[in-house]
Amino acid sequence: MLSPRNGCRLKLFLYGGRAYRRQSILCDEAIRNALHASIETVRVMRPFVIYAWVLLPDHLSSF
Template identity: 55%
Template sequence: MSNYRRARQGSLYFFTLVTEQRRPLLTDARCRTALRQAIEEVRRRYPFAIHAWVLLPDHLHCIWQLPAEDDDFGRRWSIIKRRVSQALGPPAPVYASRFVRREGGLWQRRFWEHRIRDEQDYRAHMDYLHGNPLKHGLVASVAEWPWSSFHRLVREGVYPADWGGSADDDGVFGE
């Protein structure tokens, strides 16, 4: 895959966030709307660029680029998670330990982040992210999954429309 466009300043990060007890809530229309609104609100106050995104029922992956000299992704995620939780309310009773910390029951407490090291690392994470719905057996081809930046990147010429035809095609989505 060629034709990647990246800005030269600011660090790139790959993130994975998971719902509490892997509840399949994130592709619900209300949750998607709340997530979009929270992201827009945070981006106005704490800018960042979204290079890639995939939303699955119980987790999400994304690649963000933060402004130069800014690596405070924790604040951004904290606000986003809090806003989404407030918009939706707790999906289940909240444990006492979460109540004390004023945490809702939507998200797992932590998230995973990885700083992208170079172009090869970037491509690997882009492919992993976009191939994730196929890897989890949610679709027969990457293009079938509606909640992904894959479609935008096809329009921009980054991916061919038939990329990731099936999990058996080339094995890149295996464990």
């Protein structure tokens, strides 16, 4: 796939993760904040874009 902005090749990765034993930990605001902070920390070191994500109580999916 080519980028509409600069014609460079894009790589699209799908990510999915679930909580240990499908616990509903992602309902907890502190855990959601920690997840967001960790994503931003990695984004500074390795720039990437999340086009969409689904955050449910026990898992998340993004691409």
